[in-house]
Amino acid sequence: MESTLKSRFKAIDKNPSLVYLDSAASSLKLNTSLDAMIDYYERSGANIGRGNYVLGIETTQAYEASRDMVAAFIHANQREEIIFTKGTTQSMNMLAYHFEKLLKIGDEIITSELEHSAALLPFQRLAKNTGTTLTYAVLDQELRIDSEEVVKQISSLTKLVVLTYVSNVMGYITHLKPIIEKAHQVGALVIVDAAQAAPHIPIDVQTLDCDFLAFSGHKCFGPTGVGILYGKYEALNQLTPFEVGGGMVDEVDLYEQTYFELPERLEAGTPPIAEVIGLAPALRYIKDIGHEYILKHAKFLQKILIDELKTRSYIHIYNPNADIGITTFNIKNVHAHDVQSFLSEHHIAVRTGHHCAKLLQKRFQTSATIRVSFQIYNDEEDIKKLLEVIDSAFQFFQT
Numbered sequence: 001m002e003s004t005l006k007s008r009f010k011a012i013d014k015n016p017s018l019v020y021l022d023s024a025a026s027s028l029k030l031n032t033s034l035d036a037m038i039d040y041y042e043r044s045g046a047n048i049g050r051g052n053y054v055l056g057i058e059t060t061q062a063y064e065a066s067r068d069m070v071a072a073f074i075h076a077n078q079r080e081e082i083i084f085t086k087g088t089t090q091s092m093n094m095l096a097y098h099f100e101k102l103l104k105i106g107d108e109i110i111t112s113e114l115e116h117s118a119a120l121l122p123f124q125r126l127a128k129n130t131g132t133t134l135t136y137a138v139l140d141q142e143l144r145i146d147s148e149e150v151v152k153q154i155s156s157l158t159k160l161v162v163l164t165y166v167s168n169v170m171g172y173i174t175h176l177k178p179i180i181e182k183a184h185q186v187g188a189l190v191i192v193d194a195a196q197a198a199p200h201i202p203i204d205v206q207t208l209d210c211d212f213l214a215f216s217g218h219k220c221f222g223p224t225g226v227g228i229l230y231g232k233y234e235a236l237n238q239l240t241p242f243e244v245g246g247g248m249v250d251e252v253d254l255y256e257q258t259y260f261e262l263p264e265r266l267e268a269g270t271p272p273i274a275e276v277i278g279l280a281p282a283l284r285y286i287k288d289i290g291h292e293y294i295l296k297h298a299k300f301l302q303k304i305l306i307d308e309l310k311t312r313s314y315i316h317i318y319n320p321n322a323d324i325g326i327t328t329f330n331i332k333n334v335h336a337h338d339v340q341s342f343l344s345e346h347h348i349a350v351r352t353g354h355h356c357a358k359l360l361q362k363r364f365q366t367s368a369t370i371r372v373s374f375q376i377y378n379d380e381e382d383i384k385k386l387l388e389v390i391d392s393a394f395q396f397f398q399t
């Protein structure tokens with residue numbers, strides 16, 4: 001590991017005893033991302049797209065430079081295909097809102113039991129409100145989305161396919177390409193939840209050929225409060241603005257109004273300017289260090305952890321073959337929340353519960369699991385500490 005790597009994250013310095021193993025929920029924040037935000041607030045604080053004075057113009061330029069960065073990060077065809085939102089959740093809700101006017105009884109949406117609530121709930125509501133049929137993707141024995149089966153599930157009734165690129169509980173990468181090809185053959189659109197993919201695997205929306213894709217800044221070493229909605233220009237241009245207001249309106253009459261072109265059309269009101277500006281250094285860092293490096297490091301740690309957990313008969317692992325550094329497990333007969341309290345007393349941060357993927361927990365037939373997720377700032381020492389405390393938690397709850 002790069003020796004100075006940990007020093008790039010102030011939170012590590014400020015919490016010397018912390019073992020942070022919850023990056024799938026939110027990664028630690030990169031110093032340069034924080035610096036960019038502080039610099040904006042200290043030097044400027046001006047709004048974008050409005051004030052025709054130096055600070056306003058500079059702020060607009062910094063904000064738009066971040067859009068260029070995101071476009072490059074996911075290989076978008078043009079910068080106007082990038083919309084800044086509050087996060088993946090808002091991006092998904094914007095899409096579901098739009099399709100509510102288009103779908104009707106008899107149409108079908110295909111999704112999966114692996115989906116995070118952010119991608120599931122907006123489309124469950126959409127299905128309920130429109131009378132659309134919700135069909136769940138076939139999962140294989142490991143509970144992976146079975147691409148070959150999904151291709152067979154797609155028919156002329158299918159209008160939307162909404163799938164996760166990487167599962168936040170199983171760490172599985174979905175083989176999306178054949179699904180997208182088949183969806184397009186029948187005229188369906190594909191929405192990809194890339195919240196877990198963005199920090200771990202390179203995304204190329206043109207090669208993937210998805211219609212829409214969403215992710216959040218806070219899982220990519222960037223700030224909270226900023227997310228991305230990508231859409232192919234033509235598809236995005238059809239979207240009904242979820243919000244209307246300042247910054248997106250062109251002409252206003254007493255009873256009529258016209259809106260700006262993309263991207264402003266879908267960014268009503270004052271956006272999270274500091275967060276958008278803070279996102280660019282975070283994504284640049286991922287690009288510089290490389291997804292390959294991030295994934296290799298996470299998988300290296302994951303293998304060590306899994307090999308160790310497998311030697312403990314009191315552990316049940318739900319995803320021993322995860323594709324990225326996410327491991328979900330339980331201590332048999334001990335509630336995950338009890339384990340978490342124990343770990344927390346020892347400054348170890350893991351996620352326990354349903355991980356906002358309640359359908360998957362139903363498949364597990366349990367109400368809660370423990371999830372460990374790795375990022376570049378983790379090392380073997382973190383695993384050692386985790387295992388020590390897991391072992392003592394097991395001993396403690398046996399007595």
Ligand SMILES: Cc1ncc(COP(=O)(O)O)c(C=O)c1O
Binds near residue numbers: 164167195
């Ligand atoms: C796969 C996945 N989708 C969506 C989300 C929701 O992201 P946000 O809370 O930033 O909107 C998450 C966050 O945990 C996630 O892991």
